[in-house]
Amino acid sequence: xxxxxxLQWAPGIALVWxxxxxxxxxxxxxxxxxxxxxxxxxxATIAAQDIAIGPRGTALPPGRGTVSEGAALYxxxxxxxxxxxxxxxxxxxxxxxxxxxxxxxxxxTIGSYWPYxxxxxxxxxxxxxxxxxxxLSPDDxxxxxxxxxxxxxxxAADAVIDRTSLPAxxxxxxxxxxxxPRPDLP
Amino acid sequence: xxxxxxxxTFLQRVRDALGGFAVAGLLPAAARADTTRMQGAAARAYxxxxxxxxxxxxxxxxxxxxSTASWTPLGDLAGSITPSALHFERHHGGVPGIDPALHxxxxxxxxxxxxxxxxxxxxxxxxxxxxxxxxxSGNSYREWQGPGGADxxxxxxxxxxxxxxxxxxxxxxxxxxxxAQAGWVIAEGADGAAMTRSVPLAKCLDDVMLAYAxxxxxxxxxxxxxxxxxxxxxxxxxxxxxxxxxxxSDRPVYSREETAKxxxxxxxxxxxxxxxxxxxxxxxxxxxxGQRLALGTGEIRGLAWSGRGCITRVEVTTDDxxxxxxxxxxxxxxxxxxxxxxxxxxxxxxxxxxxSRCIDETDYVxxxxxxxxxxxxxxSFYHYNGIQRWRVDDDGGLRNV
Numbered sequence: 001x002x003x004x005x006x007l008q009w010a011p012g013i014a015l016v017w018x019x020x021x022x023x024x025x026x027x028x029x030x031x032x033x034x035x036x037x038x039x040x041x042x043x044a045t046i047a048a049q050d051i052a053i054g055p056r057g058t059a060l061p062p063g064r065g066t067v068s069e070g071a072a073l074y075x076x077x078x079x080x081x082x083x084x085x086x087x088x089x090x091x092x093x094x095x096x097x098x099x100x101x102x103x104x105x106x107x108x109t110i111g112s113y114w115p116y117x118x119x120x121x122x123x124x125x126x127x128x129x130x131x132x133x134x135x136l137s138p139d140d141x142x143x144x145x146x147x148x149x150x151x152x153x154x155x156a157a158d159a160v161i162d163r164t165s166l167p168a169x170x171x172x173x174x175x176x177x178x179x180x181p182r183p184d185l186p
Numbered sequence: 187x188x189x190x191x192x193x194x195t196f197l198q199r200v201r202d203a204l205g206g207f208a209v210a211g212l213l214p215a216a217a218r219a220d221t222t223r224m225q226g227a228a229a230r231a232y233x234x235x236x237x238x239x240x241x242x243x244x245x246x247x248x249x250x251x252x253s254t255a256s257w258t259p260l261g262d263l264a265g266s267i268t269p270s271a272l273h274f275e276r277h278h279g280g281v282p283g284i285d286p287a288l289h290x291x292x293x294x295x296x297x298x299x300x301x302x303x304x305x306x307x308x309x310x311x312x313x314x315x316x317x318x319x320x321x322x323s324g325n326s327y328r329e330w331q332g333p334g335g336a337d338x339x340x341x342x343x344x345x346x347x348x349x350x351x352x353x354x355x356x357x358x359x360x361x362x363x364x365x366a367q368a369g370w371v372i373a374e375g376a377d378g379a380a381m382t383r384s385v386p387l388a389k390c391l392d393d394v395m396l397a398y399a400x401x402x403x404x405x406x407x408x409x410x411x412x413x414x415x416x417x418x419x420x421x422x423x424x425x426x427x428x429x430x431x432x433x434x435s436d437r438p439v440y441s442r443e444e445t446a447k448x449x450x451x452x453x454x455x456x457x458x459x460x461x462x463x464x465x466x467x468x469x470x471x472x473x474x475x476g477q478r479l480a481l482g483t484g485e486i487r488g489l490a491w492s493g494r495g496c497i498t499r500v501e502v503t504t505d506d507x508x509x510x511x512x513x514x515x516x517x518x519x520x521x522x523x524x525x526x527x528x529x530x531x532x533x534x535x536x537x538x539x540x541x542s543r544c545i546d547e548t549d550y551v552x553x554x555x556x557x558x559x560x561x562x563x564x565x566s567f568y569h570y571n572g573i574q575r576w577r578v579d580d581d582g583g584l585r586n587v
Binding site for chain 1 (some may be wrong): 301449459462558
């Protein structure tokens with residue numbers, strides 16, 4: 001595509017954009033699509049980057065982990081910030097609080113608050129441990145997830161967490177979220 | 187063009203003729219104050235403010251300096267645009283140092299053509315610019331339970347307003363071909379937290395921008411250099427910085443930052459999710475705590491903004507709500523942007539309480555703390571937008587009440 005064609009295309013998008021504002025300026029519309037910009041992304045490139053794990057778990061990688069493997073990892077990688085039992089801190093509690101959400105002292109943890117078990121995997125894999133993000137293998141993360149779900153009383157001590165079992169875990173507060181009703185004041 | 191040798195010769199001739207330059211440091215103090223009797227400083231390649239100015243962001247005390255917030259000194263600023271160097275920050279894994287030549291944006295998922303874009307690619311799309319505010323939904327969180335922050339920087343400093351330049355996300359998504367099943371765009375940053383939020387596709391096709399510039403120059407590192415999402419009117423955390431990936435999906439990803447955090451717990455134990463819009467809010471920035479009010483003629487000034495559009499009216503009380511006066515709005519009044527307001531006031535030296543409240547184009551009226559708590563209780567943490575009262579003591583000092 002020539003430089004001239006690029007420049008002719010510019011006001012088209014600008015007009016579409018400005019129509020969304022309350023005080024649009026006038027402008028001529030010339031729309032040229034597609035632009036031809038960007039490079040095709042190979043499937044392998046996408047697979048290597050796709051670490052977003054939604055409730056269905058479709059992007060979960062192969063691998064597995066057990067509660068006992070997770071307990072050992074937790075003690076060495078997590079306990080110094082979240083506490084040996086997962087609720088002593090100093091950083092946010094991960095364990096406990098079930099039944100507390102409507103009380104005067106709600107404790108928001110994985111067990112009491114998080115609606116999906118897949119979020120535990122997603123977050124640990126992308127962001128934990130805080131000082132070594134991205135350092136854990138899928139097996140490590142499956143194991144830590146198993147441990148945290150077990151200490152919250154959600155899975156049994158012999159549970160194995162993998163790409164099949166994780167999305168099937170039912171979280172206690174799964175139905176605890178509602179849509180935004182705002183404006184909500186009388 | 188003058189060569190270096192020529193220039194030195196010229197300067198020597200001037201010195202010979204004048205018996206030397208007047209150099210500020212060698213003059214008596216009285217002469218030093220007269221800036222008309224000497225040459226000033228030379229031009230600078232990249233500007234900085236006067237050494238007499240020292241206003242800075244306030245950093246939230248944190249065990250982890252890389253996961254914290256810095257707050258804009260609203261009480262020291264004028265106008266509607268926040269200087270880039272004083273724009274608030276909130277990051278979850280520190281500020282990454284990204285080489286723009288290597289940075290890529292991947293768009294994939296429910297699209298017909300998954301594509302990667304370089305910064306050079308994105309700059310070739312038709313440019314758009316707009317001014318808008320960004321406000322952290324945790325701004326003013328300490329005010330839920332009663333007066334919290336010591337001054338306006340600590341009560342309201344997690345909001346800032348800039349002019350942003352970039353590409354309409356719509357243009358980039360259409361280049362990739364959005365599938366009919368897509369309903370959400372999952373945005374991911376290239377920081378140590380790989381910060382991830384889900385954005386409704388309808389909003390992305392409306393007014394979301396891929397921003398690469400702020401206030402006329404490339405984004406500051408702490409604002410997402412070299413590329414960020416810019417979601418006008420929504421809570422700040424969804425404007426993902428250091429943007430590296432957009433995945434189109436039929437459902438949200440339910441990341442930690444939209445489940446464990448950035449959800450609003452209600453008194454019945456249920457929580458609101460995807461509470462995006464920042465509702466109308468205003469605050470008096472002058473006079474405010476830390477400043478001292480002088481007797482006689484003066485002016486009350488402040489900022490108002492709404493995630494639902496334009497501010498249409500701001501009212502100010504100087505008698506703790508017994509009466510309200512309409513303030514002047516300083517244009518251009520733009521949607522989803524800080525709007526400066528002012529109203530003249532002659533202080534008679536008596537103790538009182540001053541406050542502002544704003545109304546937006548949807549006729550939403552900024553509520554009181556009591557009205558907010560009556561509906562949302564004490565533990566919703568985010569989205570506090572109550573009327574901010576400042577107590578004026580009879581010595582001209584001010585306090586958060």
